Amino acid sequence: MTATTAETQRTDPWPALWALCIGFFMILVDTTIVTVATPAIIEDLQAGVNEVVWVTSAYLLAYAVPVLITGRLGDRFGPKNLYLVGLTVFTLASLACGLTTTIEGLIAARVAQGLGASMMTPQTMAVITRIFPIERRGSAMALWGATAGVATLVGPIAGGVLVDTLGWEWIFFVNVPVGVIAFALAWRLVPRLETNQHRFDWLGVALSGLGMFLLVFGIQEGEQYDWSTIAGPFTVWRLIVAGVVVLALFVVWQARNRREPLVPLSLFADRNFSVSNLAITTVSFAFTAMGFPLMLWAQLVRGYSPTQAGLLLAPMAVTSILAAPVAGRLTDRVHPRVLTLGGFAGLGVALLVLQAVLAPDTPLWQLVLVFALMGLGSSFLWGPLATTANRNLPPQRAGAGSGVYNATRQVGAVLGSAAIAVLIDARLAANGLSFSPADGAAGGGTLPDQVAGPFTEAMAQSLLLLPAVLLLGLLAVLLFERPRHFGAAPARDAAPAGAAEPAPH
Structure with a gap:
């Protein structure tokens, strides 16, 4: 341990963690908040469904591509410095998102947001890993994971309230004061850490x-x-x-x-690392894609306000938060194949049931049960997959492994966002429908009865893609082997990516 690190760990690291949690919370909320505003953006900016999906895809793509190298930029110029730069870019881009009057301008601003997020995420994990001693790192990661769960719940609900009361622009404007507060706290509380040279x-x-x-x-x-x-x-x-x-x-x-390759391919020599990366790609694909057809159906067929539509996902977030600590304890005791098979089975069954019961008049209690099962299944996927990915890796490779794993997760999200846009358009056309602002379907109105049925059928058919993709993840986790040093605390602590994973959304 270096003198700088030893001095840092003699001080109380918790204030720095709380400061970082604010920025992390803002990034995660921004990945879930947009789907609730989709109909409002379609109407106000006179955009199509595919164009609005690009609002999310552009963010995810700009987030995923640089994240492999921004971690090393943090090592070179200091994680605190790069975090603050990324936070500044993200906050200014949020302001630009709210001020834009065209869909093209919104997409461009979302690209800038994604770049800012890609600079922030690796630095947060690097700081936590370096300021917390290994025997206290698990508690720090537990708080980090709880932050992700709360963000998952707050995102759709806060987005709905803001759209209903102030307009869709405020889902971005709200980031500005939060970003200023997060900057001030990080500047004051996050320590400056030593830097290292890297080839880029x-x-x-x-x-x-x-x-x-x-x-x-x-x-x-x-x-x-x-x-x-x-x-x-x-x-x-x-x-x-x-x-x-x-x-x-x-x-x-x-x-x-x-x-110094961007992706050290030797990491994939570890079977559990390779399997976890494939599995998390399918999970991220499914959760990113799921929001678009559900939010369109809830607001355009059921006539829910954005707030009510966001609240539909509350049972999923609540059960995920409640079950996550249980899943975390079992991760150190139960073979990862058992946990993740159960998670994939629960999530896949819930999606199949949702597709089967989705109708213009589906009882609310059925939706609540389905989303609760989704949250339960996902709690045995996010944490266990991330922990298993890095458990066998030596400590000096944990940083590279975390970077690759997070990038893989983002790639899954990008592909899910792109694929669901294609499928929604295709199923609408197959059901004899087209969707544009001129149809008058956005802005709080509901589709006429003769259209609501075919529209719902198109959304339900789109959802069938998700269990099909999750089947690939289920088959992959069958190949998990028993981790080396199974149950050892240091091995668990060597996997900081695990607690950083967002809860399902």
Whole structure:
């Protein structure tokens, strides 16, 4: 332990943790708050469903691509410094989101928000890992996980209240005072930590960013261009294939880079790390995609206000928060295959039941039970998967492992956002419907009875994608092996990504 670290750990680290929790809370709320405002944004900015989905996809894409390297930038320039820069970018971008009057401007501002979030997230984990001694780190991560659970509950409800009372712009304006407070507290309470030199894999950043953009753009815009020509020689399928090729080149480059690759492929030699990354991709895919059809159905078919629509997800967040401590204790005692199989089974069954019962007149108690089961299942996925991912890794690789795992989770979210937009458009068309602001479906009105049924059927059919994707995760966790040093406290503490994972949304 260095002198700087030893001095830091002699002081009380909890005030710094509370300061960081505010910024982390704001990032997580912003990933869930937009879906509730989707109908209002569609009407006010005269946008289509696919364009509004880009408001989330752009944020997630800008969040996912740089997150692998921003952690190393924190090591180089100091995690506190980069956290404060990221918080400033995020707060100013939130102001820009609220001030924009076009869907294109909103998407551009969301890109800036994502860049700010990508600078903040790795620094928070680095600071916690370095200021808390290993025997107290578990308690710190428990608070971190509770923050994620509360953010999951607050996001949709707060978004609904703000949209109902002040307008959708205020889901972004509210970040400005919170960001100022978070900046002041972090400046005062978070210690400055020693820095280290790093070589930066800029070619890896360029290849991963270009590949992800081509793939996501091709998937999400495919339906808009009838899976054909976009402009000149550029077709949807050529973009998708080009994205896959560029991502393959990225993997080849990572294998050949002998200096400091963006993604150390040796991490994947550990079976549990590889399985966890695949599994969390499917979980993140499902939870990101789920919000769009549900919020559209709740507000346009049932006539719920944004607040009421957000409250639909409250049972999921509550059961997740209540079950998370139990899942955390069992993670150190029960084989990860058992826990995660139960989690995938519960979540998959809940989604299948939701798809089956979704109708214009579905009883509210059925929805409450389904969402409660979703929260229960997810509590045995987020924490156990993250802990298992890094448990076998040596402490010096825990930082790299956490970065890769968080990036993988974000990639799943990006793909889920893009895929559900395509499927919603396709199922609406298959049911003889089109959706645009001119239809008068947004802004608090409900669809006419003759349209509500086909619209609901389209949303339910879209939801079938999610259990299909989760099946891949379920099959993956069958390959889990018993972790080495199973039940040892230091091994658990070496996995800081676990508690940082957002609760389902």
